[in-house]
Amino acid sequence: MKTVYVVCATGIATSTMLRLKVESFLEERGIEARVLQFRVTELSPERVEADVILATTEIPPEFEGLATVINGISLITGIGQGETLESLARALRDDS
Amino acid sequence: MQYQFGDLLKAEHVLVNVPAVNARDAISLLSTALERTGTVSPGFAEDVWNREQTFPTGLPTQPLAVAIPHADPDHVNHSGICIGALKSPVHFVQMGTDGSTVLEVHVVFLLAIKEKEKQVEMIQQLMRLIQSPRLVDGLSNSGSTSEAVAVITTMLT
Numbered sequence: 183m184k185t186v187y188v189v190c191a192t193g194i195a196t197s198t199m200l201r202l203k204v205e206s207f208l209e210e211r212g213i214e215a216r217v218l219q220f221r222v223t224e225l226s227p228e229r230v231e232a233d234v235i236l237a238t239t240e241i242p243p244e245f246e247g248l249a250t251v252i253n254g255i256s257l258i259t260g261i262g263q264g265e266t267l268e269s270l271a272r273a274l275r276d277d278s
Numbered sequence: 279m280q281y282q283f284g285d286l287l288k289a290e291h292v293l294v295n296v297p298a299v300n301a302r303d304a305i306s307l308l309s310t311a312l313e314r315t316g317t318v319s320p321g322f323a324e325d326v327w328n329r330e331q332t333f334p335t336g337l338p339t340q341p342l343a344v345a346i347p348h349a350d351p352d353h354v355n356h357s358g359i360c361i362g363a364l365k366s367p368v369h370f371v372q373m374g375t376d377g378s379t380v381l382e383v384h385v386v387f388l389l390a391i392k393e394k395e396k397q398v399e400m401i402q403q404l405m406r407l408i409q410s411p412r413l414v415d416g417l418s419n420s421g422s423t424s425e426a427v428a429v430i431t432t433m434l435t
Contacts, residue, residue: 191333194391195348196373198401238374239333255374259339260409 184215184274187230188254189237193221196238196258203257204236207267215274234273290315291360292426294417298362301370301383302327305347308360308388317358318390325349326388336370336381342414343381345370346404348389357397359404360388363417363426385414407433 186204190197197219204217218232222239232249235241238258241251250273256262291311298304309323326349336345347370363385372379387404391397407413407430416429 192348192350195346195389195401198398199405202402240374240376253374259337261338261340
């Protein structure tokens with residue numbers, strides 16, 4: 183199963199918002215994926231098992247190539263969130 | 279989706295015409311309101327400000343930008359939110375950026391979060407408030423706390 187990490191600075195506020203949005207979007211689309219919530223300092227490039235990292239904080243460049251990194255701010259503001267959710271869906275569809 | 283105003287907010291935590299001169303001042307003034315009700319302990323404002331400098335919380339909502347400063351639960355006694363409509367906007371750095379993107383923030387939502395698992399509903403309501411353009415506009419134009427409370431109540435029902 184594909185895995186999505188939702189990530190913010192404290193692992194409490196905005197990552198919860200991301201998780202709620204992503205879970206309802208995946209359910210609506212019938213996409214099966216695990217959604218795991220982290221604070222950014224808990225992530226280590228050696229232990230990434232995500233297909234997508236959706237974050238409201240800057241993700242260090244060493245994670246690029248390990249997962250598709252997507253900026254999740256639009257899911258918090260609601261401005262442009264449709265596009266962000268579509269890129270999430272595409273990243274989870276890719277047979278990689 | 280019938281929410282009671284009190285599920286999310288106390289009237290004592292809704293401030294209008296907040297005379298903040300900068301982001302740090304806004305955090306401090308809103309923290310004082312949370313301290314008065316025992317929601318947080320002294321030290322919370324400093325925690326929030328320290329975190330804000332590393333992980334900024336300005337959000338480019340439209341038509342007006344907001345900020346959602348918060349911190350680890352060390353100085354939080356129980357969860358709550360303080361909403362402050364500022365007299366004049368102050369600068370907050372945009373979330374997820376390195377400091378180069380600065381927003382003119384009109385409304386600040388100061389979050390005190392104790393245990394994340396129990397706060398899902400509160401966070402869900404907060405997200406609805408943040409994403410409602412009429413809310414931020416309405417709060418900025420509120421002349422009194424009771425007006426602001428009425429604006430928020432309308433958004434939540």
